[in-house]
Amino acid sequence: AQTVTQSQPEMSVQEAETVTLSCTYDTSESDYYLFWYKQPPSRQMILVIRQEAYKQQNATENRFSVNFQKAAKSFSLKISDSQLGDAAMYFCAYRRYSGGYQKVTFGTGTKLQVIP
């Protein structure tokens, strides 16, 4: 079974600084997707960024980027120029690649605090 581990229950960052959230996963598959979701206090989960395992290039979305190390099974999220609105729970998630339905496995989350 796939597992996703987030070893940092809480992190803090000064506004405008950069922070990196860690995620590791365990799988025997070679093709899969990885995701970072953001859950603000409103509870609504929002997809921040996705990475296809077959792509060597790290995904980026504006101030958000990932460091995907397939051999190490590591998938960290870097947030640059942190803003107060970035304060939230961040969840790393895994989905096996398939032409049909596959379950998404979530980590336990990292709570990010942004200090003004």
Next chain:
Amino acid sequence: GAGVSQSPSNKVTEKGKDVELRCDPISGHTALYWYRQRLGQGLEFLIYFQGNSAPDKSGLPSDRFSAERTGESVSTLTIQRTQQEDSAVYLCASSLGTSGRAYEQYFGPGTRLTVT
């Protein structure tokens, strides 16, 4: 367009009572998912619908939990004889399909269930 909506937003019930939680997916989304999120934890998968059939019920924790879906529309999650350990946020998500980029899940704001 409208996102995924869930009702009620919050529900407090007495131990032993039955509760129904409702999810309205995004129009046109054929796939629907229910998750449970206990305090300080990640998301636990409960059930997946494709149309009105449920090919994957593997996450339902006990026979007190059931769910149904009307066509490709609203879904209800029912918990019978609620227990205190059922207290959690119940999140619903929908996706256009399950292949390619159509698998991306859009989440609702959740229902916070408190069993006293």
